[in-house]
Amino acid sequence: xxxxxxxxxxxxxxxxxxxxxxxxxxxxxxxxxxxxxVDDISFSIRKGEIVGYIGSNGAxxxxxxxxxxxxxxxxxxxCRVAGINPNQNRKENxxxxxxxxxxxxxxxxxxxxxxxxxILKEIxxxxxxxxxxxxxxxxxxxxLQDFIDRPVRTLSLGQRMRADLGAALLHNxxxxxxxxxxxxxxxxxxxxxxxxxxxxxxxYQTTVILTxxxxxxxxELCSRIIIIDEGKLIYDGSLANxxxxxxxxRKISMEIRQPWKxxxxxxxxxxxxxxxxxxxxxxxxxxxxxxTFDKHRxxxxxxxxxxxxxxxxxxxxxxxxxxxxxxxxxxxxxxxEGR
Amino acid sequence: xxxxxxxxxxxxxxxLKRQLAYRGAFYLFIITSLFSSFISYYLWMAVYGSSGxxxxxxxxxxxxxxxxxxxxxxxxxxxxxxxxxxxxxxxQGTVAMNLIKPIDYRLSLIAKALGRVSFQFLxxxxxxxxxxxxxxVTVLDMAPVSVMGVVLYLFSSGMSFxxxxxxxxxxxxxxxxxxxxxxxxxxxxxxxxxxxxQLIPISFFPEAVQRVFGFLPFSSMIYTPVMIYLGKxxxxxxxxxxxxxxxxxxALYGLGSLIWKMVTKRLVVLGG
Numbered sequence: 001x002x003x004x005x006x007x008x009x010x011x012x013x014x015x016x017x018x019x020x021x022x023x024x025x026x027x028x029x030x031x032x033x034x035x036x037x038v039d040d041i042s043f044s045i046r047k048g049e050i051v052g053y054i055g056s057n058g059a060x061x062x063x064x065x066x067x068x069x070x071x072x073x074x075x076x077x078x079c080r081v082a083g084i085n086p087n088q089n090r091k092e093n094x095x096x097x098x099x100x101x102x103x104x105x106x107x108x109x110x111x112x113x114x115x116x117x118x119i120l121k122e123i124x125x126x127x128x129x130x131x132x133x134x135x136x137x138x139x140x141x142x143x144l145q146d147f148i149d150r151p152v153r154t155l156s157l158g159q160r161m162r163a164d165l166g167a168a169l170l171h172n173x174x175x176x177x178x179x180x181x182x183x184x185x186x187x188x189x190x191x192x193x194x195x196x197x198x199x200x201x202x203x204y205q206t207t208v209i210l211t212x213x214x215x216x217x218x219x220e221l222c223s224r225i226i227i228i229d230e231g232k233l234i235y236d237g238s239l240a241n242x243x244x245x246x247x248x249x250r251k252i253s254m255e256i257r258q259p260w261k262x263x264x265x266x267x268x269x270x271x272x273x274x275x276x277x278x279x280x281x282x283x284x285x286x287x288x289x290x291x292t293f294d295k296h297r298x299x300x301x302x303x304x305x306x307x308x309x310x311x312x313x314x315x316x317x318x319x320x321x322x323x324x325x326x327x328x329x330x331x332x333x334x335x336x337e338g339r
Numbered sequence: 340x341x342x343x344x345x346x347x348x349x350x351x352x353x354x355l356k357r358q359l360a361y362r363g364a365f366y367l368f369i370i371t372s373l374f375s376s377f378i379s380y381y382l383w384m385a386v387y388g389s390s391g392x393x394x395x396x397x398x399x400x401x402x403x404x405x406x407x408x409x410x411x412x413x414x415x416x417x418x419x420x421x422x423x424x425x426x427x428x429x430x431q432g433t434v435a436m437n438l439i440k441p442i443d444y445r446l447s448l449i450a451k452a453l454g455r456v457s458f459q460f461l462x463x464x465x466x467x468x469x470x471x472x473x474x475x476v477t478v479l480d481m482a483p484v485s486v487m488g489v490v491l492y493l494f495s496s497g498m499s500f501x502x503x504x505x506x507x508x509x510x511x512x513x514x515x516x517x518x519x520x521x522x523x524x525x526x527x528x529x530x531x532x533x534x535x536x537q538l539i540p541i542s543f544f545p546e547a548v549q550r551v552f553g554f555l556p557f558s559s560m561i562y563t564p565v566m567i568y569l570g571k572x573x574x575x576x577x578x579x580x581x582x583x584x585x586x587x588x589x590a591l592y593g594l595g596s597l598i599w600k601m602v603t604k605r606l607v608v609l610g611g
Contacts, residue, residue: 071438073604090603094441106436110357119349123440125342 001175001207002045002068007077008231009038009063037063039231040077047174048205050197052222052239054212056331060231061211062101065177068209069099082174095124098168102180105164107152113163114148117170124171131170137203138166141196158189165193169200176200178210182217194220215324227330234330239323246326250295251319252303253288257312262289264310271298346442347450354454369463376411379538383407396543401479402569403540408471409565410537415464417499417560419452422527425511426520438603445508445595452504488568491577495564498584503560505591512595515602536562556587 015031016022038060045051055061066072068079070086070093078085086093099106107116121131139145142162147155155163161181168176178197182190198221200206210217218225218239225242227235235242256262259282267278271293278293291303300318307313358365387400398406425448428434437444475481484492510527514520532538534557541552541562552558563580566572572580 066435069439071435090438091441091443094439097439099439101435104433104436106439108353110360111353115353115356119353122345122349123442125346 001047001049002043002079002081002209004044004064004068004079005042005077007038007041007064007067007074007079008036009060009067009072010075011035011037036231038067038074038228041228041231041233042077043226043233043236045207045209047207048201049224050201050208050210050222052210052212052218052225053228054218054225054327055228057213059228061228062179064228065099065179065209065211069097069177070094095171096174097177098171098173098175099177100161100164100168100179100181102161102178102183105152105160106167107160107163109153110151112149112151113144113155116152116163116167117148120167120170126171130172134170134172138169141199142166142192158185161185161189161193162196165196169206172204173206175207175209178208178212180212181210182212182214190214190216197221215322215327219323227327229331242326243323246329248294248296249292250300251290251292252300253290253317253319254304254307254313255286255288255315256307257287257314259284259287259289259311261311265307267291267293267303267306270306271302273297343446347446350447350450351454351457354451355458358455358458365458365462373411373463373467376407380404380407396540397571398540398542398569401475401481404479405471405475405481405569406540406565408467409568410561412464412468412471413496413499413561413564414537415459416456416496417503417564419455419459419504419507420524421448421452421504421507422511422514422520422524424448424451425508426514426518426524429514429518445599448508449501449504452500456500484568488570492564492568495567495581495584498581498588499560499564501588502556502584502591505588505595506556506560508595509591509598512598512602515605531557531560534558535560536565556591559584559587 012032012034014026015029015033017025017029041060041064053061053064063072067074068081068086070090073087079087081093082096084093084096086097107113108119111119117135120126126134142165144163144166147159147163152160152163165178165181176197181197182193185193194217197208197210201208208221210221212218222239224238225235226233262282265280267280268274271278273294277297278291281290281292282288283290289307291307293303304313304316383403384400387395387403393399395403425434428437434444437447472483476483510523511520513523517523534552534555536558541549541558544552559580563572563584567577567580
């Protein structure tokens, strides 16, 4: 459905100098600064996939999306969406796509929501029967009827986001781009939006590309994720694979009775692993003893029994490494090998 | 054509509705703009009174009254600050929202401008116009305008509208390069006041200046339809004037398309 090949985007801006003196200097200098926002990215996405496109702030996510929607022209490389080059055929491409930019609205600010939908119906040339059928469906999943008569400017953020999602789906696009669709929303609305995206994907086989900073969005919706950092693609694969490769650490916290006996415990030696295989930590205030270890090399019961041999344990908690943790680590490292 | 209307008419009717929603601001604008017409009326009356001549720049005192108020009516039909919309779209980054829809940005702006102009025409230009005709016949003792005169005037004003919005679109494109065009817009408005004949009829200028003005598209925007209304152009001159308007419409349309192509190549969307 989507083919992105070696796409790059440079932004050229005049060089700025600091201070007032710099501002004057800037008037006469002709130096340019080139910033590469997207650097040689390739991927392809099949019909019906929901792909999470993630990266830290300024990594180039939105720039890639804008190139795929035909708003920006790539400096190098090409992309095809449903067989159309969005840059050369912006209007043709626009008929195939729906876009929600979480921070903006595509609705008409001063008009009642219903009117916005009528205008979109004309723009996308949606036949009357399709229009009413789809409105019913959207009403169902997004509950638009509560505020369909109100001007868009009076809607709350959550209502506006639902309305925007509805507007992006009215013409039943083949591809749906969602740029931070859950930004600033409360938990209930977030849940509604996610459910709606899922239902739409199932019902119409819509390909969805989602950028977000909300790990919950990714865990609930995406089967595949693409991570970019500083414009470069650093991971493209399934969510399970990512968790497997990076989420191999497990942590057990135990509340113990006799902390002084911990000295007798030498877990690394017991299991014959080094520092990276197993590390321990004791928190005095809560009397809890935390062991972080590689789950492929050490089993949970082994750890438990080793600890229980030396001291009595009151309570045990076992934690998987969360996706948020993994993503944070990847952002910090800037590289990921797993593919 | 029918399909084109169906797509872009909502932009026009939308703008009309929007104007109705914010009519307080608009009536204030009407009062201030009519105010300046009256200032220019008293100014010209003083000029005619002190000159002791019946005809100045080819216009009698009574024709001057018609000129002043028809300039008001015409600029209501013709001028819409399309470039403001473009620069707002650029500054706020909303231009992206227009580009993700299967519509032509320029056509949608022109449709929106049409909505604005219809509102300006209905409230209050058409009433000023009718009032002027009544005043003309009863007080100034002039013949009322002929049906043909009205038709020709409206046709020429329609061309002027296209000319103006196509020009202002090109002008608005500067915003893509400089982001803000507020200062430039001030300059543009001041210059247009002269070049379109809005402040002083172009016939008042020296011959050489008139020729230069005639070469530019601006005199076709307001001066031409008003002179047509006054019946100053007939026969071949009239045909030439209308043809000149038509040629400028085509030229500016082409220029606009060219600039738009350039702009979309190097477009940067601000904010996120």
